Amino acid sequence: MAGRPKIYDETAILDKAVEVFWEKGYANATADDLLHAMGIGKGSFYFAFKGGKEELFRKSMERVVDLNFKAIRESLATCENPVQFIRDFFLALTGNDSPIGNKGCYFGNALIQVSADDSGLKMIAAKYLHLLEEIFTEAVQKGKDLGLLQTNEPAGALGAYLVNLWNGINVTRRMEPDQRKLAELVRMNLNILN
Numbered sequence: 546m547a548g549r550p551k552i553y554d555e556t557a558i559l560d561k562a563v564e565v566f567w568e569k570g571y572a573n574a575t576a577d578d579l580l581h582a583m584g585i586g587k588g589s590f591y592f593a594f595k596g597g598k599e600e601l602f603r604k605s606m607e608r609v610v611d612l613n614f615k616a617i618r619e620s621l622a623t624c625e626n627p628v629q630f631i632r633d634f635f636l637a638l639t640g641n642d643s644p645i646g647n648k649g650c651y652f653g654n655a656l657i658q659v660s661a662d663d664s665g666l667k668m669i670a671a672k673y674l675h676l677l678e679e680i681f682t683e684a685v686q687k688g689k690d691l692g693l694l695q696t697n698e699p700a701g702a703l704g705a706y707l708v709n710l711w712n713g714i715n716v717t718r719r720m721e722p723d724q725r726k727l728a729e730l731v732r733m734n735l736n737i738l739n
Contacts, residue, residue, distance in 0.1 A: 558583040627684040639727035678708040
């Protein structure tokens with residue numbers, strides 16, 4: 546028997562779940578919040594996500610990676626100047642059109658908001674931040690290979706530095722409304738990419 550047919554688009558409901566988790570956090574997102582946003586009933590929810598809210602959050606993290614990190618990696622792989630791409634990427638975080646606004650990093654938020662009882666979710670969030678670090682490291686190495694960077698710092702150390710900057714700017718953006726000040730902070734931090 547094939548089972549009960551899906552009457553919803555899983556990608557669309559994951560996108561709605563991402564919005565709820567990003568806005569409210571994992572612990573504060575109630576089942577009612579999620580069901581209402583996703584537009585499905587409890588039966589459909591538990592049929593699709595047998596592990597409940599935890600499984601939904603795991604899949605939502607995968608969705609964020611699919612939507613964002615793969616696009617960043619592909620853009621970096623095809624761009625002529627990965628160092629400028631990194632600079633533009635970080636400066637874009639400081640303006641009104643920031644792709645994440647004041648919501649912070651999905652994975653950084655998870656590391657802070659998910660309880661110790663959900664250590665598996667914390668490990669997944671950390672894994673994805675390490676993936677971002679890997680993407681930055683690849684970009685830095687490409688910049689070095691192209692002669693765009695003169696620094697003697699290892700690409701791996703610079704990748705770790707950039708993911709640290711990513712985490713920091715996502716927090717600082719929440720406390721600092723002055724976009725010029727944020728942009729100056731980003732520029733100062735990116736001076737390491739010379």
